[in-house]
Each structure stands twice: as C-alpha cells, then as structure tokens.
Amino acid sequence: MPSFKCKDIGMKCKFEVKTQNQDEIVPIIAMHASKSHSMPDIPPEIMEKVKKAIKK
Template identity: 55%
Template sequence: MPSFACKDIGMDCKFETTAPTEAELMKKIAEHAMSAHKMATIPPDVMAKVKAAIKK
C-alpha cells in the first residue's frame, strides 16, 4: 500500500498516511497540506518531493 510521511520531505511534522491507491494518497496529502501547512495548492517543487517520498 502506498504510504507517505511528511517528515520525509523535510517537514517538522508527524503526519503519516497510507491509502489503497496513489491517487487517494495524493488526495489525503493535499488535504493535509492545506489544513496543517496552509498550502492552498501544493507548489510544484514540493509536489516533486512528495512524489519522490511516497513509498509503494
């Protein structure tokens, strides 16, 4: 199952999540970025880091 940990992109944050698919995982990450990190949209450089940090 794909998983993501916020600390893996250098954030001082304990958020970790898993989802059955990478698309659902990205949705959860986007929601977290919005609520916890005040990112209305995820900037392309952060998005690249997120994709590289996703464990499959």
C-alpha cells in the same frame, strides 16, 4: 500500499498516511498540506518531493 510521511520531505510534522492506491494518497496529502501547512495549492517543486517520498 503507498505510504507517505511528512517528515520525509523535511517537515517537522508527525503526519503519515497509508492508502490502498496512489490515486487516493495525493488528495489526502493535499488536504493535509492545506490544513496544517497553509498550502492550499502545493507548489510544483514540493509536489515533486511529495511524489518521490511516497513509498509504494
């Protein structure tokens, strides 16, 4: 199951998420970034980090 922790990309944030598959996790992270980190669009370099930080 893929999982992601915001702190793994250096954010001071306790958010973490687990989903059944990779396709589900990215939109959830995007929604969180938009709500909690004022990032309605995740910049490509951050998205790179996010994808690397997702544990499969």
